[in-house]
Amino acid sequence: MRHAYMRTLALAVAAALALAACGGTRTSTDTAADTGGSAKGDFGPPQGAPVKAVLTAPPNVPPPTGRSAPAKVVVELDVIEKEMPISEGVTYTFWTFGGTVPGSFIRVRQGDTVEFHLRNMPDSKMPHNIDLHGVTGPGGGAASSFTAPGHHSRFTFKALNAGLYVYHCATAPVGMHVANGMYGLILVEPPEGLPKVDREYYVMQGDFYTRGKYREKGHQPFDMEKAIDEHPTYVLFNGMEGAMTGDRALTAKTGETVRLYVGNGGPNLVSSFHVIGEIFDKVWFEGGTKYQENVQTTLIPAGGSAIAEFRMEVPGTYVLVDHSIFRAFNKGALAMLRADGAERRDIYSGKELDEVYVGDRANPNLAAVSEATTSAKAGALTIDQQAKAGQALFAGTCSTCHQPNGQGMEGVFPPLAKSDWIAADPTRLPRVILHGLNGPLKVNGKDYASVMPPMSQLTDDEVANISTYVLNSWGNPGGRVTTEQAAQARKAAPLGTAGGE
Numbered sequence: 001m002r003h004a005y006m007r008t009l010a011l012a013v014a015a016a017l018a019l020a021a022c023g024g025t026r027t028s029t030d031t032a033a034d035t036g037g038s039a040k041g042d043f044g045p046p047q048g049a050p051v052k053a054v055l056t057a058p059p060n061v062p063p064p065t066g067r068s069a070p071a072k073v074v075v076e077l078d079v080i081e082k083e084m085p086i087s088e089g090v091t092y093t094f095w096t097f098g099g100t101v102p103g104s105f106i107r108v109r110q111g112d113t114v115e116f117h118l119r120n121m122p123d124s125k126m127p128h129n130i131d132l133h134g135v136t137g138p139g140g141g142a143a144s145s146f147t148a149p150g151h152h153s154r155f156t157f158k159a160l161n162a163g164l165y166v167y168h169c170a171t172a173p174v175g176m177h178v179a180n181g182m183y184g185l186i187l188v189e190p191p192e193g194l195p196k197v198d199r200e201y202y203v204m205q206g207d208f209y210t211r212g213k214y215r216e217k218g219h220q221p222f223d224m225e226k227a228i229d230e231h232p233t234y235v236l237f238n239g240m241e242g243a244m245t246g247d248r249a250l251t252a253k254t255g256e257t258v259r260l261y262v263g264n265g266g267p268n269l270v271s272s273f274h275v276i277g278e279i280f281d282k283v284w285f286e287g288g289t290k291y292q293e294n295v296q297t298t299l300i301p302a303g304g305s306a307i308a309e310f311r312m313e314v315p316g317t318y319v320l321v322d323h324s325i326f327r328a329f330n331k332g333a334l335a336m337l338r339a340d341g342a343e344r345r346d347i348y349s350g351k352e353l354d355e356v357y358v359g360d361r362a363n364p365n366l367a368a369v370s371e372a373t374t375s376a377k378a379g380a381l382t383i384d385q386q387a388k389a390g391q392a393l394f395a396g397t398c399s400t401c402h403q404p405n406g407q408g409m410e411g412v413f414p415p416l417a418k419s420d421w422i423a424a425d426p427t428r429l430p431r432v433i434l435h436g437l438n439g440p441l442k443v444n445g446k447d448y449a450s451v452m453p454p455m456s457q458l459t460d461d462e463v464a465n466i467s468t469y470v471l472n473s474w475g476n477p478g479g480r481v482t483t484e485q486a487a488q489a490r491k492a493a494p495l496g497t498a499g500g501e
């Protein structure tokens with residue numbers, strides 16, 4: 001066997017190096033030999049009465065274990081399959097560890113003996129198991145924890161290595177179980193614990209594959225094709241678009257040190273984790289033992305983690321993103337951390353939140369959007385509801401160029417307010433949105449010769465609502481665009497130069 005051969009070879013090399021070390025010359029392999037590998041994390045049998053592990057839902061982290069001797073720690077984790085929102089007005093059937101995505105955060109100390117109980121709820125449709133990357137042993141617990149619906153299984157492991165580890169379901173088809181949200185983090189503290197900080201948060205990225213488009217309303221089933229092609233519909237922190245924005249933003253005070261335990265469940269994407277406006281003072285990259293300092297963006301592999309730490313100096317809102325940036329603004333990989341405290345003009349001159357970055361995500365009024373969807377389903381959608389939903393979307397999609405009040409920017413972006421171009425033929429509006437436009441163009445007597453990019457990523461509903469909002473705002477002629485009309489506009493050819501046929 002190739003593996004056996006490699007192992008023999010490795011042993012022979014190790015023996016040769018050990019002999020060389022005895023010869024008196026100190027080499028870098030000395031230290032490696034000194035550690036005893038993962039055996040150094042075995043501090044003997046557990047002491048005292050068993051401890052029940054505190055499990056927390058994201059973004060919360062259990063308190064430090066505060067122990068100085070190895071303990072027997074009992075972890076009880078439930079697998080729950082449940083429908084939850086994945087975005088405003090969009091639901092998805094998640095498979096969860098502990099009822100949340102990511103699953104419950106587990107915290108133990110190096111050397112602890114962990115008695116792991118996995119219960120699969122009776123109403124589950126699937127069997128599940130767990131592979132913890134912090135386990136030394138074949139499958140990381142997977143084979144020992146295979147659990148049918150309504151059953152309970154138990155296995156025990158000694159946490160030999162300190163670090164921040166991903167756990168996930170490893171039941172076939174593995175990719176599907178992971179894509180449905182079956183992952184989380186287990187922190188194995190080093191014996192002395194981690195340095196004390198003011199706030200700790202749990203943030204985990206994952207990619208999701210739905211049959212419908214990004215933000216297409218209603219219940220969305222899993223799409224295996226998209227998952228195999230690695231074309232996610234959503235890339236999210238903590239399992240839901242907006243899980244940590246607006247009122248749900250993470251919080252801190254200036255002068256405090258924040259530690260983020262960041263995981264990446266995948267199943268497919270690698271994360272370029274970044275906090276806009278902060279620099280990580282320390283990053284325990286890959287969730288290991290050493291830290292790097294002064295980091296802007298840290299790479300987190302699928303099935304991997306990092307611990308990022310920074311002191312908050314300037315008050316304001318900081319935006320957590322995957323810096324593969326389309327994922328942040330078009331697939332949902334965006335969260336917020338709000339720091340309260342006195343201004344520090346000596347460090348930063350001002351302006352609270354960069355609207356350019358966050359658009360409609362700063363003040364998510366996406367409730368209007370889902371209200372419109374509900375009414376549409378009931379066949380009772382009013383122009384007013386459409387316009388309200390459209391307003392929320394306009395803020396995130398059109399306002400950066402045409403400005404929040406539709407005035408545009410002279411010579412660059414034509415006005416939508418009282419636009420004679422719109423009034424001349426309102427049916428062109430959904431076509432412009434979906435196919436874009438390139439000049440030359442005359443609007444309200446002024447010339448424009450620029451390019452508007454197509455926004456075909458919007459759903460038919462969204463195009464209809466934005467169009468209706470524009471038609472009923474700022475002195476425009478009124479009226480409405482229906483979802484069907486938007487669908488026709490999508491099939492229609494782009495408008496020619498200057499908006500003609």
Ligand SMILES: [Cu+2]
Pocket residue numbers: 095127128129169170171177182
């Ligand atoms: Cu599973």
